[in-house]
Amino acid sequence: MKTQDLLSKSAHAMRFSAIRRMSAVIEKPGIISFAPGQPSPETFPVADFDRILRRVVAEEASGAFQYTQTRGFAPLLEAVADYARAKGIESHPAERMITEGSQQGLDLVTRVLVDPGDVVLVESPSYVGALSAFRAARARMVGVGLDEEGLDLDDLRRRVRHERELGHHVKFLYVVPNYQNPSGITHALERRLGLLEAARELELLIVEDDPYGDVYFDQPPPPAIRALDKEGRVLYLSSFSKILAPGLRTAFVIGPETLLAKIEIAKQAANLCGSGLDQRVVLACLREGLIEVQKERIRPYYRGKCQAMLAALSREMPAGVTWTHPTGGLFVWLRLPEGRDAESLLEAAVAEGVAYVPGSPFFAADDDGANTMRLTFAKEDVPKIEDGVRRLAKVINA
């Protein structure tokens, strides 16, 4: 029996994440790494987790270690409703669900909406984990132009019409409007409103993924698209990974009731339920106000690192290299002059002691973004950020 012959079409469509494949190269000890797409462990409130976990184990063990509801631990769902309401997002109980990270939310949304060949519109560039979920469902991914103000709405209209003319079923548009991974771009308020107008015109569902909205440096971002939406055409996902810790695997989805009902069934098949233990920890963080304390802690932490990276880029980078100027989140997006290739430069960069993620895996089409790269300022301290940018500039100049 050749197990290779048994694989489903969907499994054939899956690709090992280009970023994970590269981690063998970029995770060398001693290297200055601008590569990982992770929050810094220095921000995890470990002492609070320790205290909360002891209390939960002592007082709530029978619930915490039991299966919990597929939709999530009921008191957490209530607390999430208040948390979202504070962002202007109203919801009925039937519109809410806890997921094991937003990644699971994205996967489940895709499962219930996408048949092979259906179109999913994505930003160019877009979050690579979402692209993996869409690819696994054998979606036809279509990139839409993105600039420093947000989505190119003319391009969106053009592409939707073109796909429909070809007879393709356009299922939804996926956007990360705040401090996007990988570009750091935030959609301006006018673009959000324009997007809703275009979505109304085009009869389009929007999947809004917002794990970074609270990781702003100075001013909060404009309201969530879901908060501006009057028509129920936005499915909103957010996560506690970047504020508390990704190891808690706790996130939430708020969206149209009919979709949530199907997503609940898909979740039963996927994992029955999330972790009642993790969900109780997140609940305690919400009830104790720890989450707000955390937000206040991480904002200056990442702001300082981002400023150091932007200043170093200004000092060190040769003419022709450009980059985004994020006002929150974890990432800066760098563009080399046309014709340069970030992937083939990586080996020299690693030899020079600095790593980054080449940009192509973040695009729907394989031939896009060869001259781009994602840099995170989350991992290294300021002296290393400055040193790393110096090394990177040297490699680019060579």
Ligand SMILES: Cc1ncc(COP(=O)(O)O)c(C=O)c1O
């Ligand atoms: C845009 C975006 N969405 C979703 C996720 C998944 O986060 P989690 O599954 O930890 O909630 C990430 C993680 O990096 C992300 O950057």
